[in-house]
Amino acid sequence: LNKNVPIFVCTMAYPTVPCPLHIFEPCYRLMIRRCMETGTKQFGMCISDPVKGFADYGCILEIRNVEFFADGRSVVDSIGKRRFKVIHHSQRDGYNTADIEYIEDQKVN
Numbered sequence: 001l002n003k004n005v006p007i008f009v010c011t012m013a014y015p016t017v018p019c020p021l022h023i024f025e026p027c028y029r030l031m032i033r034r035c036m037e038t039g040t041k042q043f044g045m046c047i048s049d050p051v052k053g054f055a056d057y058g059c060i061l062e063i064r065n066v067e068f069f070a071d072g073r074s075v076v077d078s079i080g081k082r083r084f085k086v087i088h089h090s091q092r093d094g095y096n097t098a099d100i101e102y103i104e105d106q107k108v109n
Contacts, residue, residue, distance in 0.1 A: 052089055085103055
């Protein structure tokens with residue numbers, strides 16, 4: 001998962017930290033549905049950038065559970081997995097995507 005990764009432009013996310021989300025915008029509803037249907041259950045989270053659209057660094061979130069409501073909204077229980085650097089910004093069907101490379105942290109003894 002490093003080409004055309006869906007990017008949710010919202011807040012800062014960190015590895016191992018839970019990130020509950022309330023999804024209501026149509027483009028992000030589609031994004032979450034696709035993440036679930038393809039089986040990856042992952043997407044990137046980046047903060048907004050006024051020039052590029054979203055920041056050059058972010059965190060992969062893994063979906064642990066989704067509760068869908070009749071009106072199309074959903075509550076997503078996700079958790080941070082890995083940090084990444086954006087190589088190429090793009091879009092797909094109204095939401096942002098990116099080609100990324102993962103950042104490898106040095107292990108602390």
